[in-house]
Amino acid sequence: MTARILITGAAGIVGTLMRTRLAAPDRTLRLLDIAPLPPAAEGERVELITASVTDEAAMEAACEGVDAVIHLGGHSLERPWAEILDVNINGTHVVLEAARRAGISRVVLASSNHAVGYYERASGEAGDYLFPKPDTYYGVSKVALEALGSLYASRYGMDVIAIRIGSCFEKPRDARMLSTWLSPDDGARLFEACLSTPSPGFRIIWGVSDNKRRWFSLAEAEALGYKSEDDSEVFAAEVLAATGEPPADSPARVYLGGVWCSPEFDTAV
Numbered sequence: 001m002t003a004r005i006l007i008t009g010a011a012g013i014v015g016t017l018m019r020t021r022l023a024a025p026d027r028t029l030r031l032l033d034i035a036p037l038p039p040a041a042e043g044e045r046v047e048l049i050t051a052s053v054t055d056e057a058a059m060e061a062a063c064e065g066v067d068a069v070i071h072l073g074g075h076s077l078e079r080p081w082a083e084i085l086d087v088n089i090n091g092t093h094v095v096l097e098a099a100r101r102a103g104i105s106r107v108v109l110a111s112s113n114h115a116v117g118y119y120e121r122a123s124g125e126a127g128d129y130l131f132p133k134p135d136t137y138y139g140v141s142k143v144a145l146e147a148l149g150s151l152y153a154s155r156y157g158m159d160v161i162a163i164r165i166g167s168c169f170e171k172p173r174d175a176r177m178l179s180t181w182l183s184p185d186d187g188a189r190l191f192e193a194c195l196s197t198p199s200p201g202f203r204i205i206w207g208v209s210d211n212k213r214r215w216f217s218l219a220e221a222e223a224l225g226y227k228s229e230d231d232s233e234v235f236a237a238e239v240l241a242a243t244g245e246p247p248a249d250s251p252a253r254v255y256l257g258g259v260w261c262s263p264e265f266d267t268a269v
Ligand code: 15L
Pocket: 076, 077, 111, 112, 113, 114, 165, 166, 167, 168, 177, 180, 257
């Protein structure tokens, strides 16, 4: 059991879903975010830090006495290039460098399906280690995050796992998410596997539940000990009745990244 885990971006959607699920009696979660974090509940073993992942001194202090880092921090949606560069790309460097200086050997990085969003679904199951094909600046930042993770693993011998997360929400929200959904409980199972698997070196894995409509490989995640127990199919009727299926030729249906591949996601115009 990893005793003290630093979670960046802990006030975000995934961070919030993981806060209760990664809690354990013999573990302290050090939660860091620039946004306000709900105070500790009765008996909850958490330490709360308000800081940006781009703040080198704050990140160095946050890494003291930590056994592993789960880096979820950064913009989770498309933003103008300067913001992505600063928070997502530079911020990931700051986090990895702070972890290295503190002697932390295990880092789990939140990558995204948008690192490879322009792959067409028609090309078959998306394997592990798919070559980058980002759909946005956000997607580019996730490719950079993976590259930084690889560098820190190769150069410093750290164990770094980048998870290309599909869609981690309480429930799938549209037809695409019936394929890309990572249930919160499976998310916790996946993070636990990433924290405990012995000497993984550098890996890129998919973060997805074993959905009947799944597009992404589970092989590399399962090789680390992950076993999904959820399937979005239980929500299929409800989701399709509420949102329907987009037309077959729309980006939402053609690409792994869905609507992120449409012109309205171009922040340069
Ligand atoms: C992501 O990477 C986003 O952070 C999240 O908000 C979702 O949009 C998700 O991808 C997705 O593709 O569903």
